[in-house]
Amino acid sequence: MSTLIESYEQQYSNLSADITVCIGKIANSLGGEKQGHIRHVDKLFDELAELLEQMELEIKDLPARDKQKYRTRLVSYKAENKKLLADMKRAKLGLNAREDLLGEEVDNSEDQRTRLLDNTEKLERGTRRLDDGYRVILETEEMGAQILSDLSDQRETIQRSRNRLQETDSALGKSSRALSGMMKRIIQNRVMLGVVILVILFVIIMAIYLIARKKT
Template sequence: MTSLLESYEQQYSTLTADITHLIGKISTSHGVEKQGHVRQVEKLFEEAAELLEQMDLEVKEQPGKDRQKYQTRVKSYKTELSKLQTDVRRAKLGLDSREDILGDDSHDAEDQRTRLLENSERLERVGRKLDHGYRTAIETEQLGSTILEDLHTQRQTIQRGRSRLEDMNAALGKSSRVLTGMMKRVIQNRILLVVIGLIMVVTICVAIYLIVRRT
């Protein structure tokens, strides 16, 4: 498991190096090119944040001494990532070049920089909340669509089952009518046999009576 953490650390080191390189490009680029670099660095920040989450999970599985050591490392990585995010905000606003022009002793420039950073952070927080809300809405819509599809499938299954039951009921009804007709015919045949038997008995009795009387 330690080797896995070391692999995570190597990946994190590579990501932060790429982020630092892109921050330099953001500071020196403009327009569409700058926007492209900003999108790239935002993706790298997302990957780095996910990587730190994986590291947190792995650290929890470590024994006591190693766990404390890696927890300290992960905390420092998070602090470093936060500083890099601040550097990105500075680069997007072009604050480094302003410092060179105005100098460190300009109080107004410092106040302006602070306000710009605060406004930028607020905008980014609002943007993240909007993105999160949008993703939640999309996921909810997808979930609702899936549920509706499942309900539609279940409804079709129930309708097919009901149709089969109706067909079975119709077949049973037809069979019942056939059996009833057969029973009626059997009863009629038995009554006819009884009547024929009685007629034969009466005929035989009459014939015997006549024969006896003649003698």
């Protein structure tokens, strides 16, 4: 378990280092480049928050002898995360350490700008969620249309198969009736043939009888 926590700590160290580098880039860039760095660092902060949550869950399952040590480290990580968030906000607003010393007027202005930035970030996150939701809706709609198309094709296939079965059944019925007629004619012909044979035999017998009678 401690090995897993140490792995999380290494990941935290890497993420915090990346965030620090990105904050420096934000402070030293403008326009679209700056917005690109901001979006990247937002993703890094999301990953960092998820990592801290996972680390906290793992700490709960640690033995008592290790739990307090890692909890103390986690508190330190969270404090560092808050500091990085504050640094990022100042970098977005174009502030630096010297401006923090200009007095209460600058602080109030910074607070207003920070609140404005927070609102802007919330709006951006909301917009991204709406975009994601709209994309999911489009994908779902496309999937539903594809399913309906497949069902329609399957229904047509079933209908064609049913029509073929009906045609086959009709053909079989006709064939059965034709066979029945043929069998009747065959039976009739055999009966007639039998009658003819009997008649011939009768004639032959009668002829033999008459011939024999004459001789006697």
